[in-house]
Amino acid sequence: MSRTIRVLIAKPGLDGHDRGAIVVAHALREAGMEVIYTGIRQTPEQIAHAAVQEDVRAVGLSCLSGAHAKLFPKVVALLREKGGDDILIFGGGIIPEEDIPALKKAGIAEIFGPGTRTSAIVEFIQKSVC
Amino acid sequence: MCEDTGGAKRQWRETALKRALEKLGDRSPAAATPSGIPVDFLYDPSDIEGLSYLEELGYPGDYPYTRGVQATMYRSKPWTMRQYAGFGTAEESNARYRYLLAQGQTGLSVAFDLPTQIGYDSDDPLAEGEVGRVGVAIDSIEDMELLFREIPLDRISTSMTINSTAAILIGMYLAVADGRGTGRKLLRGTIQNDILKEYIARGTYIFPPRPSMRIVTDIFSFCGREAPRWNTISVSGYHIREAGATAVQELAFTLADGIAYVEAAVAAGLDVDAFATRVSFFFNAHNALFEEVAKFRAARRMWARIMRERFRAKDPRSLALRFHAQTAGCALTAQQPDNNIVRVTIQALAAVLGGAQSIHTNSRDEALCLPTEESVRIALRTQQIIAEESGVADTADPAGGSYFLEHLTDRLERGAGDYLAKIDAMGGALKAIESGYLQREIHASAYAYQKSVESGGRVIVGLNRHRSDEGDRCPLLRVAPGTEAAQRERLAKLRARRDGRAAARTLAAVETAARGTENLMPPIMEAVKAYATVGEICGRLRAVFGEHRPVSTL
Numbered sequence: 184m185s186r187t188i189r190v191l192i193a194k195p196g197l198d199g200h201d202r203g204a205i206v207v208a209h210a211l212r213e214a215g216m217e218v219i220y221t222g223i224r225q226t227p228e229q230i231a232h233a234a235v236q237e238d239v240r241a242v243g244l245s246c247l248s249g250a251h252a253k254l255f256p257k258v259v260a261l262l263r264e265k266g267g268d269d270i271l272i273f274g275g276g277i278i279p280e281e282d283i284p285a286l287k288k289a290g291i292a293e294i295f296g297p298g299t300r301t302s303a304i305v306e307f308i309q310k311s312v313c
Numbered sequence: 314m315c316e317d318t319g320g321a322k323r324q325w326r327e328t329a330l331k332r333a334l335e336k337l338g339d340r341s342p343a344a345a346t347p348s349g350i351p352v353d354f355l356y357d358p359s360d361i362e363g364l365s366y367l368e369e370l371g372y373p374g375d376y377p378y379t380r381g382v383q384a385t386m387y388r389s390k391p392w393t394m395r396q397y398a399g400f401g402t403a404e405e406s407n408a409r410y411r412y413l414l415a416q417g418q419t420g421l422s423v424a425f426d427l428p429t430q431i432g433y434d435s436d437d438p439l440a441e442g443e444v445g446r447v448g449v450a451i452d453s454i455e456d457m458e459l460l461f462r463e464i465p466l467d468r469i470s471t472s473m474t475i476n477s478t479a480a481i482l483i484g485m486y487l488a489v490a491d492g493r494g495t496g497r498k499l500l501r502g503t504i505q506n507d508i509l510k511e512y513i514a515r516g517t518y519i520f521p522p523r524p525s526m527r528i529v530t531d532i533f534s535f536c537g538r539e540a541p542r543w544n545t546i547s548v549s550g551y552h553i554r555e556a557g558a559t560a561v562q563e564l565a566f567t568l569a570d571g572i573a574y575v576e577a578a579v580a581a582g583l584d585v586d587a588f589a590t591r592v593s594f595f596f597n598a599h600n601a602l603f604e605e606v607a608k609f610r611a612a613r614r615m616w617a618r619i620m621r622e623r624f625r626a627k628d629p630r631s632l633a634l635r636f637h638a639q640t641a642g643c644a645l646t647a648q649q650p651d652n653n654i655v656r657v658t659i660q661a662l663a664a665v666l667g668g669a670q671s672i673h674t675n676s677r678d679e680a681l682c683l684p685t686e687e688s689v690r691i692a693l694r695t696q697q698i699i700a701e702e703s704g705v706a707d708t709a710d711p712a713g714g715s716y717f718l719e720h721l722t723d724r725l726e727r728g729a730g731d732y733l734a735k736i737d738a739m740g741g742a743l744k745a746i747e748s749g750y751l752q753r754e755i756h757a758s759a760y761a762y763q764k765s766v767e768s769g770g771r772v773i774v775g776l777n778r779h780r781s782d783e784g785d786r787c788p789l790l791r792v793a794p795g796t797e798a799a800q801r802e803r804l805a806k807l808r809a810r811r812d813g814r815a816a817a818r819t820l821a822a823v824e825t826a827a828r829g830t831e832n833l834m835p836p837i838m839e840a841v842k843a844y845a846t847v848g849e850i851c852g853r854l855r856a857v858f859g860e861h862r863p864v865s866t867l
Contacts, residue, residue: 197427197443199516202556202643202759208867209760220867223516224431226439248427249682249792253442279682279789297647297680298776300767 193221198248210301231261241271256289346604348559356716373709377617380710381668382633387706393671399424399449403459406449422472424448430517432851435800444797457485471502477519479506503544514556524858530581533588535834544593554597557759565732573742589631598664599641607721609667638664639673645680649775653677749866811844827857
């Protein structure tokens with residue numbers, strides 16, 4: 184039995200570049216997922232709250248401002264606090280390769296950089312939450 | 314404009330072309346520009362039938378300015394080479410500016426960090442992680458003084474990408490000039506001050522549209538008087554394009570925004586020729602060379618007609634569309650970043666052939682992080698090579714008269730004209746933003762673009778064709794980890810040192826002005842001179858105006 188996968192796409196921080204987030208949201212929806220988009224300029228608290236409230240199985244974080252190192256782990260920590268430990272968290276944006284190990288260690292399952300095929304993200308979510 | 318070729322093209326198509334196609338085939342049977350304009354095998358006089366040279370093209374410096382805004386174009390003075398730069402603290406950014414000027418850059422362009430753009434001080438909890446990241450952190454006039462240390466404000470023109478907090482930052486700039494004894498009338502530069510595209514595409518809005526438009530027109534009115542050589546707005550298509558719009562949409566939505574500003578200023582009681590001479594534009598320079606050149610030319614022709622016919626502007630400077638161009642950030646790839654140097658060259662060439670007044674060339678590493686000094690130097694050299702080696706700057710509008718280019722210029726104009734009619738019918742750009750129409754159009758184009766890349770229909774070298782694992786890495790610039798703490802410390806010291814009562818008094822005056830109808834610029838300038846901070850001034854305005862809540866478009 185498989186229920187529809189619910190995903191939250193979120194923009195933490197002050198960065199307003201949401202082309203990538205919106206394209207990913209469209210692609211996940213086209214792949215049959217239920218997608219909630221937070222809109223831009225969300226605090227980690229707002230994102231964690233929305234994820235728990237909406238009972239999503241995955242959260243996609245997008246940040247192009249360079250604030251990912253601070254903001255992504257904060258979302259993970261808040262989700263754990265709120266009992267969302269089982270939620271899959273992935274990210275994307277302008278993220279230098281050398282930052283990725285620390286993000287993964289902090290609990291971000293995968294980082295998708297510029298040039299990623301949306302199908303790769305779809306497959307990753309389907310594989311990870313089943 | 315052209316001789317009648319009497320159906321010769323049809324004949325060629327049915328004979329020589331047909332034979333060649335049978336033998337050699339067609340590698341792109343549905344060839345079209347990225348905006349979806351079909352591209353034929355060849356263009357000849359029949360494709361621009363009915364085009365009147367004098368009415369549609371004319372001469373550079375003359376209405377409708379299709380061929381350029383000055384008679385001599387780059388023969389008298391090349392475009393201003395203006396690299397958008399700023400990161401970390403004011404000292405670090407000042408060092409980068411002086412480096413760029415020493416390398417032959419001819420103007421400055423300030424990138425502010427997001428807290429500065431959205432009106433939060435560096436010690437605000439919402440600024441955490443963002444201080445000095447995408448630009449320089451400016452909290453007070455003290456930072457602004459450091460930012461322009463040893464830079465002659467009367468000789469270098471400065472562009473500032475600042476929108477919802479534009480009144481505060483231009484206030485600081487003017488106050489720095491006042492402090493140095495540099496006359497305001499000598500200052501040249503631009504503030505972006507384009508709030509509408511923030512709602513559409515860029516996201517650094519603060520206040521709802523109506524008070525935002527009041528701030529915009531307050532700036533027009535104040536700077537028109539006080540700093541008459543300053544461009545008080547840069548109506549920006551750049552970010553609309555970056556968000557996914559096509560060239561046609563970029564052109565249409567930018568002009569629609571321009572119309573909305575002119576209407577707002579006229580409604581606020583300003584005479585059109587009193588501010589329209591200082592309206593400037595900012596466009597994206599993307600990969601499709603001819604479509605981009607056509608876009609710039611069509612923009613000039615359309616704006617001249619809009620200003621003359623719709624707004625009855627009389628001053629030629631109100632009719633002539635001057636623009637800055639930046640190469641397309643969204644066209645950069647993280648894969649094989651050195652390839653981006655070549656893309657940027659083509660894009661910058663489009664801007665030059667399109668008659669840009671100033672240009673920023675992106676650096677190869679910007680799909681990965683902020684550019685290193687070496688990457689910025691290559692980007693600047695790219696412009697210098699085009700200006701000084703290629704010969705394209707020796708004559709005005711060198712591509713004008715190309716059958717293909719004139720055909721495309723006309724098609725861009727018609728496509729954008731259709732959108733403008735639709736937006737007019739909705740009640741103008743502001744209404745089209747409030748309903749989410751413009752945003753949805755852009756999102757649909759962005760998704761269609763992504764799908765075409767993933768299907769391979771659109772080729773991106775190094776990404777979906779000609780891939781290799783070599784050459785993917787380059788040295789990256791890192792913002793110093795201590796920047797945020799250092800900036801907070803400087804701010805704490807400033808707050809302790811300044812005359813607290815003067816700051817409080819001037820901030821209260823800002824709030825009173827916001828509640829009334831007087832021009833906001835004078836009280837804001839008093840506040841910045843009393844060392845009130847960006848966050849404090851914005852806080853008072855937030856208290857009066859409230860904050861914008863975007864419409865959901867997904």
